[in-house]
Amino acid sequence: MCGIVGYIGYREVLPVLLNGLKRLEYRGYDSAGVAVLNNKTGIYKCKGKVTDLEEHIKKDDGLSGTIGIGHTRWATHGEPNDINAHPHMSYRGKFVIIHNGIIENYAPLKETLVSKGIKFKGETDSEVLVNLIEYIYLKGNMTAEMAARLALSKVEGAYGIVLMCTDEKDKLIAARKGSPLVIGVGHEEYFIASDATPIVEYTKSVIYLNDNDVAVLTRSELILKTLKNIRLTPQVHQIDLDVDEIDKGGYAHFMLKEIFEQPRSILDTFRGRVISDGSELRLGGLFHVIPRLVEAKRIIIVACGTSWHAGLVGEYLFEDLARVSVEVEYASEFRYRRPIITVDDVVIAISQSGETADTLAAVRLAKESGALVLGICNVVGSSIPRETDAGVYTHAGPEIGVASTKAFTAQVTVLAMMAILIAKKRNLLDDKQYRTYIKNLVEVPDKIGAILKDDAKFRNIAGMYQHVNNFLYLGRGYLFPVALEGALKLKEISYIHAEGYPAAEMKHGPIALIDQNMPVVVLATKDHSYDKIVSNIQEVKARKGIVIAVVNQGDTAIRKMADHILEIPSSPSIFTPLLAVIPLQLLSYHIAVMRGCNVDQPRNLAKSVTVE
Ligand code: G6P
Secondary structure, eight states: OOEEEEEESSSOHHHHHHHHHHHHGGGOOSEEEEEEESSSEEEEEEESOHHHHHHHHHTOTTOOOSEEEEEEEOOSSSOSSTTTSSOEEOTTSSEEEEEEEEETTHHHHHHHHHHTTOOOSSOOHHHHHHHHHHHHHHHHTOOHHHHHHHHHTTOOEEEEEEEEETTEEEEEEEEEEBSOOEEEEOSSOEEEESSSTTTTTTOSEEEEOOTTEEEEEOSSOEEEEETTOOEEOOOOEEOOOOGGGGSOTTOSSHHHHHHHTHHHHHHHHHTTTBOTTSSOBOOGGGGGGHHHHHHOSEEEEEEOHHHHHHHHHHHHHIIIIIOOEEEEEEHHHHTTSOOOOOTTEEEEEEESSSOOHHHHHHHHHHHHTTOEEEEEESSTTOHHHHHSSEEEEOOOOOOOSSSOSHHHHHHHHHHHHHHHHHHHHTTOSOHHHHHHHHHHHHHHHHHHHHHHTTHHHHHHHHHHHTTOSEEEEEEOGGGHHHHHHHHHHHHHHHOOEEEEEEGGGGGGTGGGGOSTTOEEEEEOOSSTTHHHHHHHHHHHHHTTOEEEEEEETTOOHHHHHOSEEEEEOOOOGGGHHHHHHHHHHHHHHHHHHHTTOOSSSOTTOOSSOOOO
C-alpha cells in the first residue's frame, strides 16, 4: 500500500520520480505528490492519480533538482485530499517525508506535539511522524539521521519512510519497519522505492532493507545501520526483471495482459522443475526441507485475498493426493487467535507480493512456534521469502493489475507440484500415476491457450449481464475455491455484488435470492460430483435463475439446461481449477470494462496490503 520513490544522483529528478510513481501506482492511487530539494524545497501534491499530479506540476516549470521523493497514496488516516497527500513538510519546514504504513500511536504523539505549540495542516499519522522528527532535531540540536532514529524508536506500528532535511541538502534518509523498501544502486546515484519496478530501468543492483534498518544515502555513499546505530554491511542482489515485463505490451489493461500471459506464466512456474523427460518434479527451494514436509502431521496454509483461495485449492490437493491434513487460515484471523502450532506442523504462507502485513505477521508467529515455515511468493526478494525457512517462487513475472490473475494460477501450479511430490515421496502415487500427473501438468498451458481463444464468446455473455446487481458462483470440490475466486474477481473490478458458495450449500440460504434476474455461474466439469452439480443447475432453473455453466468441451447434458455454456478442455480434477478460473477472469474483466470501471486500479483497493 502506498508507493514510495526517491532519488539522489546526477539526473534531473522529476521524470525519475513521476515515472517511478506511475510504475507504483498499483499500490495506491488516492493522491500523489513529489518533493524536490534544491535551493528551496518544491512540493507538489494533489488528490487523484499521477497524471493529475503531472498536470498540477505543469503550472511550475521551474521545478528542477537532482534529489527528491515521490509518493502515491492509499489513504489510511485522513481522507484522500490535497492536504493529506504526501510528501508532508514539518511545521518549521526543516523536513519533508513520504511514508507508507501506519503509526499506531500517532494520537498520543500528536497530542504531545500540539501541547508544544506545533500546528498540523492535515489528519495523517505521517505528518505526526515528520513533526516528531523535527521536534527532536531542533530540541536536541543533532543530525537529521539521529533525530530520525530517535523519533522512529518512539513509534509503534509500521513504516517505510524516505526523509529529506533542508539543512542537509545532499542526503536522503530511508528507514523500514513492516513496509517494504528497496534501494537501487547506481554509479554516483541511488534510487529508493517500495519495490523494484521503478528501479529496473536504471540498475539491476538492489539492496532490500530489513525491519529496523536505516539507510543514509549521499550521491557517493550508502551507510546502512540499525535503528540503534549499529553499522551493517549492505548485501547487494542482482534482480532478474526487465522493463518490458512491467509494460502493458499492447493490451488495453494490465489485467488483460496478465490473463493472456497465463500459458506462459504457468510454463515459467514449472520450467526447470519438471525435468526434461517428464519423469520427475524438482522443487529446488524445498530440497533441504523435503523430509520434514513429507513427515508433516499437518499443513497450515496462511494467506489473504486471492492467495487464500489458492490456499483452499491447496487443501484439496494436499488432502486428496498426499493424505495430509490441512487447515487454511486467513492470516489476519490466524495471527490474533492464539493458534495452536506444533513443531510437527508445516506452515505455508502464500502471497503474490510477499509483503502482505497479516501474512508476514503470521509467518513470524509460526516461526516462534518452531514449525517449519515455507513461502510461496511471486516477488523475488520480498519479505516473506526472506523470513521463511524455505519456499518456492511462483515466477509468474510482475503482476500489476490490482485484481490477481496469473499469480493465482501460478500459486495453484506450485501447490499442485508440491502435493504430487509429497504424495510420491509418501508412496501414495506409483511411477505411472506420477508421470501421468506430470504430463497433465505440462499440458495445462496449451489448454489455457485454447480457452483464451474463446474470449469473444466470454465478452458476448458479459455484454448481456453487465447491468445486473448480483451474481452467484457455485462449485464443488476443487472448483469450490474457484467459485469464490470468480466472485471475488467480479466484485473487485466491476463493483457488482457477487458471492461464491459450495454448490450444495445453495439450499441453505442463497437459493432464496434466485429469480429471473440472478445469473448463477456454475462450475460443472465432469468429475465425481458431476451428477450432483447437474441437480444444482436444475434447482436454479426451477426458480427461473440464469445459468452460466463452465463445462467440459462436448458436454451435451448441461448444454440443454443452461442459458450459456463456457467450455474448457477436460483434465484431471487436480488441474481443473487452473482451467476453470480463466473464463471467470475474462467474464469479470469484460463486465468491468463495459461498466466503465478502472479495472487495473479498482476503487478503494491496493495491490499490496502492507497495513493490517
Ligand atoms: C490485495 C490484492 C489481492 C491479493 C491480496 C493478497 O487484496 O488486491 O489481489 O490477493 O491483497 O495479496 P498477496 O500479495 O499476499 O497475495
